[in-house]
Amino acid sequence: MRDLESELFNYTTGRFLANDALRLRERRRVFNIPGLFRIIAKALPCKTEEIVNFRKLGEGGLNRIFLITLDTGFQLVARIPYPILIPKAYALASEVATMHFLRSKGLPIPKVYAYSFTSKNEAETEYILMEYAEGVDLSQIWFDLKEDEIISLMDQLAKFESSMMSISFPAGGSIYYARDLKELCGNEGIPLEEDSECIPRDEQIESRSLEMERFCIGPDVSVPLWYGRREQLDVFRGPYEDAKSVLVTGAKKELAYLDQFGSPRAPYQCFRREYYKYEKQPPSDHANNLRRYLCLAPSLVPDDDSLNTFCIRHPDVTDSNIKISIESSCLHIVGMLDWQHTAVLPLFLHAGMPDIIQNEEDEVSRRMTKPKLPDDFDKLSEEEQEWEMELLRRRLVHYHYNLSTAAYNRIHHKSLVYPLNTFRRRIFNHAIVGWDGETIKLLYALMDMVFDWASFAKVGTPCPVVLTEDEKAAAVRLYEALVNAEVGERMLMDSVGYGEETWVPAAHYEKAKAFGREIKQMTLKACAEDEETTEETYAVIDANWPLDDMDEEELEEYK
Structure with a gap:
């Protein structure tokens, strides 16, 4: 009999200061453990009684990871997605094929032993069984790296990305096994080149029981x-x-x-609602800006055809997705994890520095000046020295990634320095993202493009979109006012100590929850003492506090 409250089925790493019950429910996944053991035994193969340990290894944003140990000491990983993973079947099927395709190119990607993109199996859940990647997460040493270690790792990362981004593709989208895609949508997609289609027998995924698989490009x-x-x-x-x-x-x-689901809604981020007078926004405004974008989109295509070639890149280069081995005090990248939602896109849309590496807000990093400690470092206080050391680390990572990319991944570096390429990616991302009650980011990007049209169009080509000076002025006022919202939200996040979706470590939940309530009461007290605050304003502020639960039916409107 299953213990339905087992920590194996529930999210235990963190809690959420707002809508905690809902967020935990979204991450709960009950499955059949004996059934999973039978699947493991068939895939390896081994006997179920040879499995001597099964424990939760970690929890990410969309998956739960389990470590399985046999009596021989052999270990493998089972990854089980949460109910919130989307598009679940396509994402899982594509990830398995992507990992295998890149592994066949010689890249350090874990081997997949078995998988299922449906829950119609003995485990009663979707799953991926894969090789356990030896080594340590880069996140464990990331903040303690010395400059020579940073140089070595940035060189290795640039070479890894070069090998990956140099692979040519006949079309864009995501990678699948042709027969999986046919099962999912009825067609086999666009086949990849012949020399990559056949899976070597020692790489064959046992649960599929095929002598060969064929890779293809299907939906993104x-x-x-x-x-x-x-x-x-x-x-x-x-x-x-x-x-x-x-x-x-x-x-x-x-x-x-x-057109099908749009309805007036307040901005999703509560902090920003004040600048919209707490009024629901019509979807028509965003639809209008999307149509403007579609008129301008063809002019975003670079003139340099080499930047339009389709390539692949890891979707989330973070320190927690990179496995490192430490041999004789040398660091080596031995594995790259988490290929969920990987897409094959034009090179110019894949270009960019990973978030953990880029330090563009810093002037020294923007100038690509060789980083160093300040001349008066020894005279600074201990706290100031710690700050300067961390600032130096961030600058060094940014600096050496750029140098390594220029040396070992020239196609990526070319797109990094291509005129206005950061803007091309930004406006594309604003146009593709789901509507959350605001359109200002897309509108502001549209203004940049319209009022700098000569940088995108051929000489003499008229801009197909017209924006008035009044419209521009209103957008600038709103955009600049929203900077206050971002500052206020960042201050609250730093004070209470929460992250995305109001996440906090489980051990800190009660303390953070209490402190959040205390700050709310202090804010409301200050409002009540302000003679200009009306009862209506007080009530609205109270109802839109960002750390309070939002009605679940209202949350559904944002999906």
């Missing part, structure tokens, strides 16, 4: 194309034939969503 599994009720839409999501197709697909998807 990027989250914005499927999020919430968008998964119900019968819209095009790839394969893409060219860069323009990629640029317009997400905006067309969102227009279809607004």
